[in-house]
């Protein structure tokens with residue numbers, strides 16, 4: 447069984463190829479800016495432009511041709527409509543030309559399912575993991591229970607990646623801001639008090655963003671603010687993740703999303719897991735960030751269980767699809 451997966455929900459156009467649960471290739475091109483945030487229509491144009499090249503690289507690395515494929519999978523949401531449309535359009539053309547079925551994959555669920563490659567046990571009977579999913583637009587604590595991936599906690603306003611990028615942009619740093627902020631944070635140990643906002647199992651970030659911007663205006667050092675931001679916001683994430691572990695009785699924590707590349711966040715999760723006897727799973731960076739491999743990997747699991755729409759015309763993007771909208775019929 448060989449399948450190809452296309453990721454196109456936001457800034458990254460990724461194409462990955464899977465064969466019987468093994469990733470053969472994982473190629474991508476990311477739309478970046480020197481200054482300012484992502485412009486959806488421009489990102490979509492970017493995806494259309496680089497698609498054929500990324501596809502060619504993925505096929506070449508996997509040493510296969512399009513004729514070897516059994517299916518194609520595509521991320522249909524959640525995401526930016528122009529980007530999702532660009533990816534779906536290109537994918538449908540391939541499906542028609544090579545007479546291939548198209549598997550519709552939810553982007554957030556793909557982040558979770560790919561955790562199996564990092565060693566997490568996905569079997570519900572074995573406890574399956576709690577996932578701390580921290581990316582640009584998404585900040586959720588997700589775990590499988592009773593047929594669905596349920597959201598145990600989430601951001602009440604912006605995603606943590608977008609929050610960091612927004613702060614970075616205000617400080618004159620280009621997109622994505624996360625890696626630069628991490629470097630700057632590493633240069634400070636001076637903690638400046640920031641608001642700590644948890645409501646039940648949910649977190650709120652926009653108030654902290656305003657506070658950070660005000661502090662930057664008041665000439666606080668950017669290094670100190672970057673450090674304090676990480677210490678505060680990551681502590682909020684780890685606290686809610688720990689509460690989800692306690693509530694569900696699960697013993698595995700899985701990280702997902704681009705912000706999970708941050709080594710301080712990983713370290714804090716490691717300490718928390720050690721304290722409560724849970725195991726931490728951190729996928730390789732290439733599987734943490736948006737990537738085509740996770741779409742192909744999840745697509746294969748679904749395709750094997752015959753979970754796909756046979757009529758291509760009925761397949762459309764679902765920009766606002768929530769993780770808990772999906773009936774997980776493949777478990």
Ligand code: ATP
Nearest residue numbers: 456581582583584607622624703704705708735736
């Ligand atoms: P999604 O569509 O799932 O919401 P996304 O399209 O934003 O996510 P990801 O690749 O999962 O894509 O995450 C990108 C985000 O991760 C950006 O906001 C970026 O700033 C952030 N990020 C990347 N590396 C780091 C890091 N080392 N520390 C903090 N944030 C980081």
Ligand code: FE2
Nearest residue numbers: 581703735736
């Ligand atoms: Fe993502």
